[in-house]
Amino acid sequence: xxxxxxxxxxxxxxxxxxxxxxxxxHIGKHVSTLREQINNLEIDTGLTLFIRHPKSLxxxxxxxxxxxxxxxxxxxxxxxxxxxxxxxxGIPDKLTIAIDASLIEPAxxxxxxxxxxxxxxxxxxxxxGDTLQVRGWVLSGQADIxxxxxxxxxxxxxxxxxxxxFEVIRVVPPQWALPPHASHRDFLDQLQxxxxxxxxxxxxxxxxxxxxxxxxxxxxxxxxxxxxxVGWGHLPKFVCAEALSAGDVIQNQEKDDIYPNWHADxxxxxxxxxxxxxxxxxxxxxxxxxx
Numbered sequence: 001x002x003x004x005x006x007x008x009x010x011x012x013x014x015x016x017x018x019x020x021x022x023x024x025x026h027i028g029k030h031v032s033t034l035r036e037q038i039n040n041l042e043i044d045t046g047l048t049l050f051i052r053h054p055k056s057l058x059x060x061x062x063x064x065x066x067x068x069x070x071x072x073x074x075x076x077x078x079x080x081x082x083x084x085x086x087x088x089x090g091i092p093d094k095l096t097i098a099i100d101a102s103l104i105e106p107a108x109x110x111x112x113x114x115x116x117x118x119x120x121x122x123x124x125x126x127x128x129g130d131t132l133q134v135r136g137w138v139l140s141g142q143a144d145i146x147x148x149x150x151x152x153x154x155x156x157x158x159x160x161x162x163x164x165x166f167e168v169i170r171v172v173p174p175q176w177a178l179p180p181h182a183s184h185r186d187f188l189d190q191l192q193x194x195x196x197x198x199x200x201x202x203x204x205x206x207x208x209x210x211x212x213x214x215x216x217x218x219x220x221x222x223x224x225x226x227x228x229x230v231g232w233g234h235l236p237k238f239v240c241a242e243a244l245s246a247g248d249v250i251q252n253q254e255k256d257d258i259y260p261n262w263h264a265d266x267x268x269x270x271x272x273x274x275x276x277x278x279x280x281x282x283x284x285x286x287x288x289x290x291x
Contacts, residue, residue: 003044005077008070010037011049015059015067079121086121094123095277098134098143102195102219103264105238108147111284119277130217131197138267145268145278147285151201154267161282163264166291167237170253171244173229181255184209191231193222207234223249236262238291261290 013023013034020038024031042049049063059067099108116124127134127143131151137143139155147163154160172178178186192210196217214231216222219239226233227248243249266282268274274282 003041004037005074007037007041007044008074010034011041011063012067012070012074014038014050014057015063018057020057083121086119090275092122092275092277094125095145095275096125096127096137096143097281098127098129098137098146098148100131100134100146100148100264101128101217102130102149102236102239103147104128104220107288108285111281114284115277115280118280122277124277131195132200135267138269141269144272145266145281147264147266149195149197150263150265151197152203153201157269157271158267159270161266163266163285164288164290165261165263168234168260168262169237169240169251170232171223171226171235171240171249172232172252173226174247174250175229176232178252180252182252183254187232193225193231193233195219195222236291 009027010023010029013027014020017023017026020035021031024034027034038049045066047062047066048060049066051058051060097112112124112126116122127137129137131149134143134146134148135151135154135158138146139158150162172182176190187210189212190210192208192213193216194204194207194213196215198204198207199215210232214225216225219235222233223235223240223243225231226235227243232252237244237251240249244251264285266285268278
């Protein structure tokens with residue numbers, strides 16, 4: 001049985017519009033063409049799909065049963081066409097993005113949602129890990145592109161491109177008895193919480209001020225430890241904005257003491273061709289404002 005998509009489209013439109021004339025206008029065909037397609041569909045299937053009354057159409061029981069199957073076939077056809085368009089545009093069938101767990105925020109989730117909306121047939125995978133894990137996933141090919149804290153030492157096989165800046169602040173537990181603008185000397189004997197990757201890349205001394213310190217590879221975990229009164233630390237302000245508003249932590253630093261902005265890097269292998277989905281992620285990250 002050779003049933004065409006045009007026949008199914010004419011049939012579905014006629015069922016939904018309850019009139020061949022209205023169905024023809026709806027799908028942009030001449031009514032005589034649509035009528036011929038319906039007649040041929042009834043011949044090809046051997047079923048009477050409509051009862052023709054002088055001024056109206058009535059869908060038969062067989063027509064009602066066939067409608068959902070016809071609708072499903074048209075949807076599958078639309079999926080097929082969309083997939084063909086995706087292939088013609090050079091969209092890959094899958095994309096893996098590695099994101100530093102300490103950089104996770106709603107803006108990234110919204111960007112990922114926009115990518116999936118733009119490329120609905122893309123199988124997207126997101127990996128979360130610490131800074132060096134993200135670098136390793138990209139270097140090994142497990143991830144197509146990564147977003148991570150900026151580091152000095154990067155393999156020559158990788159492209160490193162600046163993503164966006166973010167403000168870093170000194171955060172302390174609210175229960176600590178400290179002057180409003182404590183100096184770094186007030187923190188020398190307090191336990192400092194610092195990022196593991198800074199130690200691993202040889203930049204510990206650029207962050208650590210205290211005689212005692214503890215390493216943590218996740219900004220959210222670090223924030224929770226500060227909330228619990230374990231110690232203090234330097235954190236991206238966007239990570240602790242909600243906790244600051246709730247009074248769970250306090251920003252405390254010397255007057256006019258502004259820490260240099262840190263930034264997030266985008267990275268991918270030099271040998272990897274940038275496809276449209278990757279480019280959308282790159283452009284979206286670069287459009288983030290300074291946090």
